[in-house]
Amino acid sequence: MKAFLILEDGTVFEGISIGSSREVISEIVFNTSMTGYLEVLTDPSYAGQAVVMTYPLIGNYGVTPDMESVKPWAEGYIVRELARKPSNFRCEGTLEEFLVKYDIPGIAGIDTRALTKILREKGTMNGIITKNETYQMEEIIPKLKQYTTGNVVDKVTCQYISTLKGKGKRVALLDLGAKKNIAKSLQKKGCEVTIYPAHTMAKEILDTKPDGIMLSNGPGDPKECTEIIQQIQKLYQSDIPIFAICLGHQLMALANGIDTYKMKYGHRGGNHPVKDLETGRVYISSQNHGYVVDTEHMNQAVAVPAFVNVNDGTNEGLKYTGKNIFTVQFHPEACPGPQDSEYLFDRFMKMMGGNQ
Numbered sequence: 001m002k003a004f005l006i007l008e009d010g011t012v013f014e015g016i017s018i019g020s021s022r023e024v025i026s027e028i029v030f031n032t033s034m035t036g037y038l039e040v041l042t043d044p045s046y047a048g049q050a051v052v053m054t055y056p057l058i059g060n061y062g063v064t065p066d067m068e069s070v071k072p073w074a075e076g077y078i079v080r081e082l083a084r085k086p087s088n089f090r091c092e093g094t095l096e097e098f099l100v101k102y103d104i105p106g107i108a109g110i111d112t113r114a115l116t117k118i119l120r121e122k123g124t125m126n127g128i129i130t131k132n133e134t135y136q137m138e139e140i141i142p143k144l145k146q147y148t149t150g151n152v153v154d155k156v157t158c159q160y161i162s163t164l165k166g167k168g169k170r171v172a173l174l175d176l177g178a179k180k181n182i183a184k185s186l187q188k189k190g191c192e193v194t195i196y197p198a199h200t201m202a203k204e205i206l207d208t209k210p211d212g213i214m215l216s217n218g219p220g221d222p223k224e225c226t227e228i229i230q231q232i233q234k235l236y237q238s239d240i241p242i243f244a245i246c247l248g249h250q251l252m253a254l255a256n257g258i259d260t261y262k263m264k265y266g267h268r269g270g271n272h273p274v275k276d277l278e279t280g281r282v283y284i285s286s287q288n289h290g291y292v293v294d295t296e297h298m299n300q301a302v303a304v305p306a307f308v309n310v311n312d313g314t315n316e317g318l319k320y321t322g323k324n325i326f327t328v329q330f331h332p333e334a335c336p337g338p339q340d341s342e343y344l345f346d347r348f349m350k351m352m353g354g355n356q
Contacts, residue, residue: 003107005078007127008144010137011118015109017131018082019099025147026050026075028127029290030116032269036336037095038063041072041104044156044177045246045288047219048149050076050129054116054269059095062086068179068335072098073156073219076129077106078115105129123264124290151224153177153247157198166192169211169352174198176228176247177218181335185345186214199227202234212241212352215248217331222250222260222291229255241324241351243344246289249327253318256302259294263314266290267329270337273310274317274330282310285330286337292329293318324351 003017007028030052031040037058040051051074060083077099086094099106107129119125126144156177164183168190173183176198183193191212196205198218205213213235222229225247232255235242244252250260267287274285295305295315306326307317317328332341 001131002133003129003131004133004135005107005110005115005127005129006135006137006140006144007118008125008141009122010141013107013110013115015107018079018096018106018108019077020103020105021131022103022105023128023130023132024050024076024105025126025128025143027124027147027149028052028078028119029124029266029268030054030119031288032271033336035061036270038066038098039068039336041074041077041098042067042069043179043288044069044073045217045219046074047152047156047177048075049219050074050078050127052078052112052115052119054112056080056112057083059083060086061088062091063093063095063098064088064090065092066335068181069156072102072104074104077104078110078112078129079106079108080110080112082108119265124266149220152220153198153218153225153228156219158195159197161197161200162195164193164195166190168192169349170194170208171212171214172196172205172208172210173214173216174200174205174248176216176225176251178216179331179333179335181333182214182216182245185333185342189345189349200231202231205235206238206240210240212243212348214348215242215244215252215327217246217248217288219247221262222247222254225251236320236323236325239324241348243348243351244325244327245331245333246329249317249329250291250293252325252327253293253303256320258298258303260291261294263290263292267309270334272330274307274341275310277306277308283340284338285316285332285341286334287330289329
């Protein structure tokens, strides 16, 4: 059945409907990963967004047990070609079946290369995936321009406190939309990880006297998280070591008067080079973000840049002056993506006084 992707600038792509038959309006973003599509779909950071996969063939190994959350969070899915007959010894079904099961609408058969070039040149924009062949452009465009993702952290965070058992250091993980592999990476180091909902009061976390605090990744505009930022200010004032990833990195910056801004089209994929300014070494990283910390006007008495993006020079990490706190914009836990920067978990262990 025919489907249409309509962007807010009036561009129309015609393709084939995949997944759910419902209509969806969302922010349209692109991901450059060649594999890991299941992890992408289940990454909470994609809440409020439809994902364009730049690699032309998606779904060739089917659905495997690699979900990064209890359910997918992407609002829509856009591919050049959807593999109908996957082949993999871990395969548990097709990607088409997965999209239908979780009510995710999508479109295949369009020129994703052309679409990606539009998003790169004009910037990320909103769009609609619809099967309505009699759509009225004058009705659709105003709706697209009005759409915002809003405060999606509330949508994706856990509802209850839970714990992953371990015999080593005790880590409090603030779930802003955390991928499962963050907690798993800490547990592999022997940590006992207690996962808290995003709006947990700082006092509740600090009263448990954890050895370290982790601020997770998550979706949306960091400036929407005003109440969470207030609690992070209190966590900052403690002497407990803190490691933050992605949205957590941005919120820690805002909590200390460092600004953030929206990028033209963001960084999403598993092939982004970042430079460690302490060692000069470059790592390939997994990333998923549309906002970035503004270090140009930053007070370096508060923090100094620790990592920089080799492609565009944007900030990829901060080290806080006089504090046991460091934060990164990229994903050292990967899934999907390279594991080049996994050593950062060892750095966090050292900060907590544990074994690397």
